[in-house]
Amino acid sequence: MCLGIPGRVIAMAEGYGGQIARVDVEGVERRINVGILDRPPSPGDWVVIHMGFAMETVSEPKAREAREGLQLVGSGPTQRVRRELRVSGVVQGVGFRPFVYAAAAALGLAGSVRNDVGGVVVEVEGDAADVDEMVRRLRSEPPPLALIADITERDLAPQGATGFHIDESTADGLGRTLGSPDVAMCADCERELTDPSDRRYRHPFITCTNCGPRFTITTDLPYDRANTTMAGFPMCERCAREYADPADRRFHAQPIACPDCGPVLTLVTPAGSQETGAAALAVARSMLSEGKILGIKGIGGYHLACDARDADAVALLRRRKARRTKPFAVMVRDLVVARRLTVLDPAAEAVLTGPRHAILLVPRGRGAGEVAASVAPNAPDLGIFLPYTPLHRLLFGLDGDEPGPDVLVMTSGNRSGEPIVTDDGQAAALLAPLADAWLTHDRGIVVPCDDSVTRFVSGVEVPIRRSRGYAPLPIALPFDVEPTLAVGADLKCTCGIGVGRFAWISQHIGDVDTAATIEALAAASDHLAMITGVVPTRLVVDEHPAYRSAQWARSVSRGRPVVGVQHHHAHIASVMGEHGVPAGREVIGIAFDGTGYGTDGGVWGGELLVADYAGFDRLGQLAYVPLAGGDVSVRRPYRMAMAHLHHAGLPWSDGDPAVAACPPDERRVLAHQLDTGLGCVPTSSMGRLFDAVASLAGVCQRVDYEAEAAIELEGAAREVEADRPYRFAVAPVGDSGRCQADPAPLIAAVVDDVRSGVPTGMIAARFHRAVADLIVEFAARARVATGLETVALGGGVFQNTVLLELATRALSGVGFEVLRPALLPANDGGIALGQILVAQARAGATCTDDDR
Known part of the structure; x- marks a missing residue:
């Protein structure tokens, strides 16, 4: 039972849960949360308030009754119950406890809410129907950033509690909650940031329940200030x-x-001079306008920034x-501005x-031509993003500031091939040759986290x-897995931890080719284990005998089994897992x-x-050609x-772009390698075929980053409708039941077209x-052999x-169900999930929801 107090709405502003309104209650102005109402009240509406929350809008006569003390909520006979609700999932750092508080207040329930290491524990007491409604709201109407994995209920003896x-928070509980990712600045915080009348005007670290750092500042769970790098700021x-x-x-x-x-x-220069607060930002904007390069500390590490319109600054x-040549992203x-530069x-x-x-x-x-051509040379797309922290927003300036660049190159603050720098001391040392000054701050970063890239x-x-x-954020699994750590691959490495029906894939770590990236892999796996509470009982690695990630996993296994998984099997298993393919079901994997x-x-x-x-069975492949020199x-x-010319039996002609790009001395050595097989390994790589065609067509002869040639070839193919396709020669391999696709006819056709002057596009x-x-031909042959109708595309x-x-449309057109990566990258950044699932399937004892 609760009594309402009426108030007349006089103004409204956006806020948590929907709206914050100011009301006049007996001549006293109060702020109330109206987000739990079916609709925000309009000026002039009467609202019933309980414990700071608007419970309902009412007519003026009913409001007068409430003022006289009449019962508005919970009227009539009730069955009082008390229930404990344990909520697991992404429920810490997402405004879940305030949401629970608001829902309980709206329903007139007594009780409490707290965090523990397993998630959120709620005790509610009141009318049975209201308690049931509370459970429904938790399941169906959680805050936008929350993800509910499970709610377990336990009946308790009513205590006659009120309020x-x-x-x-407590450190007990079973398992661990699911950690929240870092969240970009919300619209409410941006309004306050730019409002001269607000006390957080121009505050570079403005945040609220709905936004700000989470993952990168968490030192332990439960997620409370004491377990973050904000602990040192009372x-x-x-x-x-x-x-x-x-x-x-x-x-x-x-x-x-x-x-x-x-x-x-704080802004620090190599000479040791410093500026703080607003002065630091003003100097930073001025330096960027002058063509200087700044190291800027963000949420997950340092960026290197410069004016994207300044060709000299970008070149420097x-x-x-x-x-x-690797493209830079621009903020x-x-x-x-984004609409002007891109489509x-x-x-x-x-x-x-x-x-x-x-x-x-x-x-x-x-x-797009307004930015320097060297920002993303030869790339068909531009990588853009908007300011996601208050510091970034201030870096572009507010009204009254001296104008600075409106487009900034923002690239990871690291030396080539090393992880993004997070430590201030390391930034001063490692980035000294790269930056003209550092815009930094004293909030710590627990774990590095690069910007995400999507399309x-x-x-x-x-x-x-x-x-x-x-x-x-976790990925739901199609069957239970034992506690497992998967370390992915050496390129675009991510690691992953799985247990039960969830897997957590780490942030991007990078290419594991230096001691620094090995340390970053170790730190990422430790942090992931901490926030999930999973103690892996086995480790999973790529089967490549020389992968450093696998070597590291074996060095830290401490007697735990280390399982090797074939690279391409992991790619396909990852796509299957994303789409919930159950254990035991086969797919056609490309x-x-x-x-x-x-x-x-x-x-x-x-x-x-x-x-x-x-x-898996290997039913087909691209024909082997020699990979000389690795x-x-x-x-x-x-x-x-x-x-590929050698494999196709075609002579090397000085007039061909690829041959012309090869220096004479290297040409002689390469010819000897291909003739004798010295220093060659056979490859069936489609990626290398893309490289070969890009070179033959004169698109790209040397690469600065992985897949550069393929990306430029893709760009050339855009906006061009092929009048006809080239052809592979697909044929059975003896009586093995396998087939192979020989690219020799395709290579010959490309050479003919180049020599005939056919446009590159x-x-x-x-x-x-x-x-x-x-x-499509591969899939059709597999369908004939197996009867399968589902194709998973990975790699x-x-x-x-x-x-x-093209592939998705063509496969769907001949009746295939197409599974393609959607939650994880198609590249090696997604294979840790597949490794986890393959290791469990090999160990047996997998079950699906249908088996339960």
């Missing part, structure tokens, strides 16, 4: 008041701070970072402005790099990528598999082109059509939007 309160009196006020948007917001009690922004950054001031649709804008604020790869617009294919978001804003260690010792990458989680042929596509389009047709080649759209 509802938030208790101190709340001032005003922040403490907001933190304790149920009607406030910052009610139990752990990173809450203001200019009086929060972190401090490339020289300092030894990054010859733009607002959507107005955006509503779905793209929703990603740019959503809580993750990922880097989005989008086609260039009419104004759209046929209207569906496809991740390229899953990191900030996404990690460590695994196309650049490299992967095959069971026969070859370098695979153009594979037709029939697979379930426990194993990585040197990856970095120089002309070598792969010449290897048409050559690229014909090639993409040929690969899509091969995928980095399927990051190619042109190919993915």
Whole structure:
């Protein structure tokens, strides 16, 4: 039972849960939360208030009755019950306890809510129907950033309690809650940031229950201020008041701070001079306008920034970072600038402005030429993102500031091949040759976390790099797994932990090729274990005998079994797991990528598999060609082109772009290698075939980053409709039941077209059509052999939007169900999930929901 107090709404503003309204209650102005109402009240409406929350809008006569003390809620006979609700999932750091408080108050329930290491524990007491409604709201109407994994209920003896309160967190509980990712600044905080009348005006660390850092500041669970890097910043009196006020948007917001009690922004120059606060930002904007390069500390590490319109500044950054051609992403001031530089649709804008604020790869617009050509040379898309922290927003300036650049290159603050820098001391040392000054602060970063990168294919978001804003959100599994740590692969490494029906894939770690990246892998796996509470009983690695990630896993196994999983099987299993394919069900797997260690010792990458989680059969492949010299042929596509010419029996002509790009001395050595097999391994890689065709067509002869040649070839194929496809020669391999696709006819046709002057775009389009047709032919042969109708597409080649759209459309057109990566990258950043599932399937004892 609760009594209402009427109040007349006189003004409203956006706030937690929907709306915060100011009401006049007996001549006293109060702030109330009206987000639990079916509709926000309009000026003049009467609202019934209980414990700071608007419970319902009522007519004036009913409001007068409430003033006279009549019962409005819980009237009539009731059956009083008390129930404990244990809620697991992403329920800490997402405003869940304030949400529970609001729901309990709205329903007139007594009890409490607290965090523990397993999630959130709620005790509610009141009418049985109201308690049932509370459970329904928890399941069906949680805060937007929450993810409910499970709610367990236990009946308790009623205590006759009154009032509802938030208790101190406890360190007990079973398992661990699911950690929340970092969240971009919300619209409410941005309004306060830019409002001269607000006490957090220009505060670089403004945050609330709905936004700000989470994952990268968490040192332990439960998620409370004491277990974050904000522990060293005691709340001032005003922040403490907001933190304790149920009607406030910052009610139990752990990173809450203001200019009086929060972190401090500092600009440091190599000479040792310093500026703090607003002066630091003013100097930073001025330096960027002058063509300087700044190291800027963000949520997950340092960025290196410069004016993207300043060709000299961008060129200087490339020289300092030894990054010859790999595209830079740009942060733009607002959507107005983004729309000028790129072609955006509503779905793209929703990603740019959503809580993750990922880097989005989008086609260039009419104004793309306004940024320096060296920002993303030869790339068909531009990677753009919006400011996602208050510091970023202030870096572009507010009204009254001296104007600075409206487009900034923002690239990871690291030396080439090393992890993003998070430590201030390391930044001063490692980034000293790269930056002219550092814009830093004293809020610590527990774990590095790069920006996420994503794109759209046929209207569906496809991740390229899953990191900030996404990690460590869990992925539901189709069957239970034992506690497992998977370490992924050496390129684009992510690790993953799985237990029960969930897997957590780490943020992007990078290429595991230095001591620093090994340390980053160790730190990421430890942090993931901490926030999940999982103690792995086995480790899973790629079967490649030389992978450093696998070597590291074996070195820290401490007697635990280490399971090897074939690279392309992991790719397909990952896609299957994303789509909930149950244990024991087979799919046709098309695994196309650049490299992967095959069971026969070859370098695979153009594979037709029939697979379930426990194993696979290789039904088809791209025909082997020699890979001479290993990585040197990856970095120089002309070598792969010449290897394919050699395989096809075609002479090397000085007039061909690939042959012309090869120096005479290297040409002689390469010819000897291909003739004798010296220093060669066989490869069936589709990625290397893309390199070869890009070289033959004169698109790209040397690469600065992985898949550069393929990306430029894709760009050439855009906006061109192939008049006909090239053809592979697909034939059985003896009586093995397998087939192989020989690219020799395709290579010959490409050479003929190049010599005949066919436009590069048409050559690229014909090639993409040929690969899509091969995928359909592979799938059709597998369907005849097995009767299977589901095709899973995995591997980095399927990051190619042109190919993915062609293949998906063609497969669907002949009756296949197509599974493609959607939650995790198609590249090696997604295979840790597949490794977890394959290891469990091999161990047996898997079950699906249907088996339960």
